Amino acid sequence: MTSEWQGKRYWLVGASDGLGEALARLLSRSGSEVVLSARSEDKLAAIVADLPGKASVQVMDISDDDSVKSAAKAVGDVDGVVLLAGVYWPFGAKDWNADQATAMADINFTGFVRVLGQVVPQMVSKDAGHIVITSSLTGFRGLPGSIGYTASKAATMSLAECMYADLRKTGVRVQVCNPGFIKTQLTDKNDFNMPFIMETDMAAREMFEHMNDTAFKKSFPRLFSLVFRGANFLPDWLYYRIFS
Numbered sequence: 001m002t003s004e005w006q007g008k009r010y011w012l013v014g015a016s017d018g019l020g021e022a023l024a025r026l027l028s029r030s031g032s033e034v035v036l037s038a039r040s041e042d043k044l045a046a047i048v049a050d051l052p053g054k055a056s057v058q059v060m061d062i063s064d065d066d067s068v069k070s071a072a073k074a075v076g077d078v079d080g081v082v083l084l085a086g087v088y089w090p091f092g093a094k095d096w097n098a099d100q101a102t103a104m105a106d107i108n109f110t111g112f113v114r115v116l117g118q119v120v121p122q123m124v125s126k127d128a129g130h131i132v133i134t135s136s137l138t139g140f141r142g143l144p145g146s147i148g149y150t151a152s153k154a155a156t157m158s159l160a161e162c163m164y165a166d167l168r169k170t171g172v173r174v175q176v177c178n179p180g181f182i183k184t185q186l187t188d189k190n191d192f193n194m195p196f197i198m199e200t201d202m203a204a205r206e207m208f209e210h211m212n213d214t215a216f217k218k219s220f221p222r223l224f225s226l227v228f229r230g231a232n233f234l235p236d237w238l239y240y241r242i243f244s
Contacts, residue, residue, distance in 0.1 A: 006031035010130075011078045013062060013115055014085030016043040019134070019182055022204035023082065028053040030208075035075050037062075038085070062111030063103070072118035080130030081119050082211075083112045092145040104148030109155040116163075120172070127171035132211060133160040137180045137219060140228040144244055164216050177207045178219040 010027055014020045016038035024034050028051040036044045037060040044057040060071035062085045086108045089100040112133065123129030138146060139153035160176035167174050182203045198206075198221065210218040219225035231239055 007033070008079040009033045009035070009077070010080040010082060011035045011037065011058075011075050011119075012082045012084060013037045013060070014083065014134075015047070016040045018084075018200050019179070019203050019207070020082075020084040021047055022200040023084070023207055024055070025051065026204055026208045028055060035078070037071060037075075062114060063106045065114060068111075068114040069118060072115070077122065078119065079128075080132065081115065082132040082134070083115060084134045085111055086134070088149045090145055090149070091147060093147055096147065101148040104152050105155075108149065108152035109159070112156060112159065116159075120163075123172045124167075124170070129172045130211070131163065131172065131174045132207075133163075133174070133176045134207075135160065135176050135178045137178050137225055137228040139178060141231045141239065141243075160217075168216070174216065175210060176217050177210055178217065178225065179203050179206070180221055180224045 005027065008031075010032050012020055012024050012027075012034055015024050015034075015036040020036075020038070024036055024047060027034050031053060033054040033056075034051065035056050035058055036048060037058045038044055039059065039061050041057060041059045044059070048055040048057055058071050058075050061067040087103055089097065089104070091097050091100070116131070119129070120131070123131070133156060135157040136149075136153040138150040139155075139157040142154075143150050157176060157178065160174060164174040164176075180198065182198050182200060203220075206218070206220045219229060231243070234242070
């Protein structure tokens with residue numbers, strides 16, 4: 001299926017840089033109106049000024065209930081919402097950082113729930129809409145040195161699966177994207193080798209292709225994703241020996 005993008009209105013949450021910015025450019029070039037949200041008004045305004053199509057800014061803090069409710073009301077009716085917001089700090093259970101762990105859970109997962117709570121009921125009532133959730137290959141199974149991020153992405157993946165189970169026979173389309181490493185300010189924090197790391201434009205293209213498809217889940221890069229998906233079938237003793 002090829003989506004008809006012309007005239008559609010999409011709300012991108014977490015679009016001030018990285019994958020969100022790159023996807024906003026693709027959607028805009030395809031004829032969609034885009035509403036871009038994040039905390040940084042200056043960054044969003046600069047992106048909107050450079051987009052070829054109709055676009056606007058709605059500043060929002062995804063970790064704040066009132067901010068999300070106010071933003072959703074201001075944005076109004078949309079054809080689709082793409083959830084891309086995320087924060088990341090690498091640390092493990094031996095070096096637990098309570099503030100950073102809570103922030104990752106609250107922004108990467110609970111923040112998505114906040115936004116969905118404002119848009120899903122409207123989509124269900126009109127039996128139309130498109131929800132795209134960004135998870136990660138790390139969500140398939142627990143990893144060392146990734147307490148907050150991996151757990152939040154596993155929760156996000158489960159959230160998408162539950163929503164798809166509930167809505168798959170309705171007019172509300174739910175999709176999830178599970179990218180691997182993407183070259184952004186988040187992955188710049190890593191001090192280890194990142195196989196198959198993608199540029200943001202390439203990752204956005206993968207995501208946009210998925211949005212044009214009928215499939216529920218897409219994990220990419222494909223070859224790298226096989227490692228994570230295959231890990232689900234390994235017994236614990238072998239998995240942790242390999243991935244430790």
